Amino acid sequence: MVALAVPLFGAIVAAPVASAQPALSGATTEFSVLARDGQSVASVERAVRAAGGTVVTSNAAVGLITATAPANGFAERVSADRSVFGAAKAKAIGTAPKQGKAKVKPGVVEKEGRGAASAKKPVQANAVGMDPLDDQLWGLKSVRSDLSRTKQPGDKRVKVGVIDTGVDGSHPDIAPNFDRAASRNFTKDIVSDVNGAVVDGPCEYRSCVDPVDHDDNGHGTHVAGTIGAAANGFGVSGVAPNVTLVNLRAGQDSGFFFLQPTVDAITYAGDAGVDVVNMSFFTDPWLYNCTANPADTPAQQAEQRTIIEATTRALNYAHRKGVTQVVSLGNQHSDLAAPQPDASSPGYPSNSTHPRQIDNASCLSLPIEGPHTIGVSSFGPSQAKADYSNYGVEQISVSAPGGYFRDYFGTPWFRTVENQILSTYPRNVGVAEGMIDADGNITPDGVTAGIKKATAADGRVGYYQWLQGTSMASPHASGVAALIVSQYGKGSRDFGMNPDAVQRVLEGTASDIACPVPRTVDYLKEGRDASFTATCTGDASFNGFYGHGAVDAWSAVTRGSQYLRG
Template sequence: MLGVGVLLVCAAVATFAPVAAVAPVEAAPVRAGAAGSVEYTVLLTSTGDAAVRAAGEAAVRAAGGQVTRENAAVGALVAQAPATGFVERVTAADAVFGAARARPVGSTVAVPGVAPELAGVPAPAQEGPAQEEGPSGLDPLDTKLWGHTMIEAAAARSVEPGDRRVQVGVLDSGIDATHPDIAPNFDAELSRNFVTDVPQDSTGADLDGPCEFAGCVDPVGHDDSGHGTHVAGIVAAAADGAGLSGVAPGVRLVNIRGGQDAGLLFLQPVVDALTYGADVGLDVINMSFYVDPWLYNCLDNPADPPEARIEQRTTVEAVGRALEYAHARGVTLVGSLGNNHEDLGTPRADRSSPDYPAAAAYPRTIDNATCLSLPVEGPHVLGVSAVGPSGVKADYSNYGLEQTALAAPGGWLQDGFGTPDFQRVENLVLSTYPRSALVAKGAVDAAGAVTPVGTAGGVLRSCGPGGCGYYAYLQGTSMASPQVSGVAALVVSAFGTPDPLHPGTLTMPPDEVERVLLRSATPTPCPAPVVSYVREGRSPEFDAPCTGDAKANGHYGRGIVDALAAVTEDPTRE
C-alpha cells in the first residue's frame, strides 16, 4: 500500500466462473489450497479448439492438478495443483503452451528514490466548502491542475466534454464509488472485481491484511489502496462545481479491478479484466502498472531456472493474447512506461526480480530483443512517459524511442530546480482519493478533518452539495497514463459512431484513435544538452540521453498529448 502521512508517491504499475469462458462474475480465491496446492494459469497452444481444450485438461489432471475455471478468449485454464513441479510437468504436454504460478503481474509501488519527507516544503493550502463554480466555470480545485493547462484539457471541454456513451475501464486497485467526484460517472452495473483478497499467501505471509467482506471479495466500488481512485479521477472526475474535474468529465468510469489491496496484480485477474472489458464494449482501458514479479519477462534468459523461463514465456503470451483480443474488439489500450528511470531500449541489469515472494531476487542481464516490460511493451499499447510542470521528462520516468508513444503530466517533485517551485508538493498531480484509505493511514481523522500529517503529505478536502471529497498529490507514470486515456475518451466522444454490438454506446477503431492522438500531440524535441538530474540530487544513473527528433523521440514519443487539438483534429486526414 502507498504510504500517506508523508509524501504520497505513486508508480506505474508498478507500480499483474466454474469451467467456462470468463463471465462477469466475481473472483475466485488465489491462495494456498488443500495439501499445499496453489493456483496456476495453464495456457493452451490455441484458442477455440475443443480437442486442444480436452487435451489440456487431461494434462492438468495428469500433472496432479484440477481445472477450476477458464478464460476461453485467450485459451487459459485455471488450475489448483501442487506447489512444486507442476509447471514443468504440465508444460510437457503437446496441448499446453506453458504455465505460471499465481503471482503478481503488476504492482503499484512508490517511485524509487523520491524523498518521502517534505520537511521545509510548503504545504498546500486547505480548502473549505466549495463554491457552486470555480474560476471561469471550472471546479474549485481545477486551478491546481497544472496538467490540465499543459494539455489544454479545460479548453477542450468547451468543444467536447466527453459523452456518456463512452466508457473507460480502469484496470487497477479498484475505484471508490462513494467519492463525490467519482460517483456521478461510476458505472456500477458494468464494473467487476476479478480479485480475491489474500489474508495469507502460499508462503504464509500476510499479503492483503484481514478480509473485510464476505468471501474476501471487495465490492466493485471499493478501493483500499487509493491508487485506482486517483487514476480514475484524472480520467473522469465529474465537472460538478465541487472538488476537481477530470480530463474527460462527461464519460463513464468502469472498474475492472485486477489488483490486490497490497498493490500486486496477478496474471489471471489481469487477463480476465482485459477480456471482460473487451466483451462488454469498453472504449479505453488504462493500465497504470508494470509487470511483476519480473521487472522484465524474458523468453529464455540463461540466468533463470527452467520453471521461471516457462512462467515468463507464459506471461508474455497470455498478456499478449489478451491485449490482441481487446484491440480487435475496439479497445484503445494505454499504459504507463514505469518509474525505473530507464531507457527501455537499452535496459540495465535487473537485480530486483523476482520481487515476490520476498528475498527471492537475483541478478539478470536483460536483452531488449527477448525481454519485455509488460503490459506497456505488449501489442497495441500506447506507452506514456511522465513530465513535470516545466515539460521536462520527470527524473523517475522510463523512456525509449521504440516504447514511448506520448508524454503527459505525471508530476515531478524535483522540478523547478533553483526556483521557489523546487520540491513543492504542487509539482505533483492532484486527484481523487478514498477517505477510508486516508483515515487508515492517519492523514484524515475520524471526524473527517485533514490532520497535520495529511497536510504534510499533500492531502486536501473540498466540500460541495454531494458531500466532502478528499484529494491527494501523487507523482508517477501512473498519473501520466490516465491523462492520455482521458484524451482518448474525448476522441471517441467526438468522432465515434454508435456501437451495433453494444446499443447505447459509441465505438471507434483503436488504430484511428491512436492516429488522432499521435497526430494532434504537441511535437517536443529532445532536450539539449542531455538532461542531467545530478543537480537535483540524483546519481549519474538517472541521466537520460534522448534519441530521435521533434517528430518522434525517446522522451516524448510523438509529443505531449493535446486534448484541444485532438478533439478538433480531422480524423479522416491521412
C-alpha cells in the first residue's frame, strides 16, 4: 500500500439514484473514492475507470482509492456505482501560487511562550541515565521516567510510530533510535490551494516528496523527542529512551492533516508491526465532522460522512493488528461532550470557513472521537489543567504533562517558557523561523524564545524548543505505553502486546488527581475570556479533567501486571 497523492476534500457526492451521466470537463483533479462496506477495491477501481478516471493508488485495508479525472462530472459518475460509498474532489493539479509565505495551520496555543522571559527555576541534579538538559524537563519527572528507566528504559523491538509532520532523523537525540527503513512519508507538498493561496510553499525536493527523515514544521520532531529521545549523554532524553522511533508522516509542512495520508499512515502502522502510534492532530479540513449539519451543503455533509467512515475503518484495522493508538484531546478548551460552536471549518481551502453549531450526537472530531483511541488531556507543572486543553468524561482516558504557559499565576513563574515542554527542534526549521542563524548560532529572537543548543565533543549539534499543547501531552502517554509493551510484551518473532491490555495498564497505573475545589475553574485572572471556563465532573478515580489520572511510567513498569487481564 503506497500513497502517491494527497487528497484534500473540496466536494463529495454520496451515491445517488441512477440518472444520465454528466459530461466530463475541467482541469485534471485528484479525487478520493471510498468503497462501500463489503465491496472490493477492485470493483471500485473498475468504477473509477468506467467513470472516466485513472486510479493513482489504493488502500485495500479501508477501501480508499485516489484517482485523477476531469474536475466536473466525475464525482457524480463514480458515485452512481453501487460499490461506491462516496467520491471526493481533492485538488486541481498544477495551480500557480500567489505570492507569499507558506500558510501555516494556526499554532498560537503551542507557541504562546515565544518572547516570554525565563523564570530561572532551580536546577536539580540529574539521576543516573539522564541527559544534560533533562533537568529542565519537568514533564519527564512528572511521569517518573527518571525512575522507570532504572528498571525498563524501553525495548528496541518496540516500535513507536509518530503520525505527524515528519521526524528529523538526523537530530543527535533522535538518530540513535530512528528506524529509517520502516519510516514512510504519505504526503506530497502542496504548493498552493485551489484559490492560489500558498499552502506548503515551493517544494524543497524535486519530487515534492520530502525524505522520511525530514521535518519542515518541527511539530513531529518535538513529539518524537518527548517519546523516545535517546539517553546518550547529550541534550535531552525521552520517556522511553530505548524504544525505536518510526516516522509515519501524514501532516503537511503547513500542519494540515488530510484524510488519505492519515488513513494510509494508520493502516501502515498495523501492517508494519508498529506497537504504539501517537496522533497529535485532528483530521482536516473539519474540526468536527458532522453527518448532517444544516449549516453545511449536502456535498459537505457527504464529505464528512466519508471522513468518518474511512477513519473509523482505519482505526479498527490498526487495533486488530495490535496497534495502541494514543491521541491528543485537542486545544479548543471544550468539553468534548458539549462542544462549542465551530467557526474554523472547513479550514481548507482558504476562505472556506463558515460558522456552525456542533451537535455532539452527530459530530465527531477525528481521530480522538474514533474507536480504540486513548485520549490525553494536558496539565502544567503545578498539575493544573491547562487552560487550552479539551476535557470531559466522554473521551478522556488519562492526562499528562503538556505545558501550561500561564501556570503559577501570582508567582514569578507565571507566563514563563519553562512552564512548557522542551524537546527536539530541527535546525532547518529554526533557521526558517529566525531562531537560528546560517552559522548555527541562536539568534536574539531564539534566545528570547528559550531555544537551547547542545554541542558534543565530536562536533554534533542539537537544538531544542519549548512548546505547549495536548500535542505535547500525548507523547508522554505514548512513551509510557511503549514502556508497558517493553515490560509486558510477548513473542519471539512478533513481539508485541494486545492494545486493550496496554490501555488497561496505562489507565490502571495512572496517578489519581481529584477535581479542583471549586470544580468550576475560570481563567479570567490568567487573561482568558469566559469561553475557557471549565467544570470538572467525576471523582478522584476518574474525572473530566484528568481521566483515570496522570500517566506514571514507574508505576506502569512495576505494578502493571495486575491489570494485564481484563
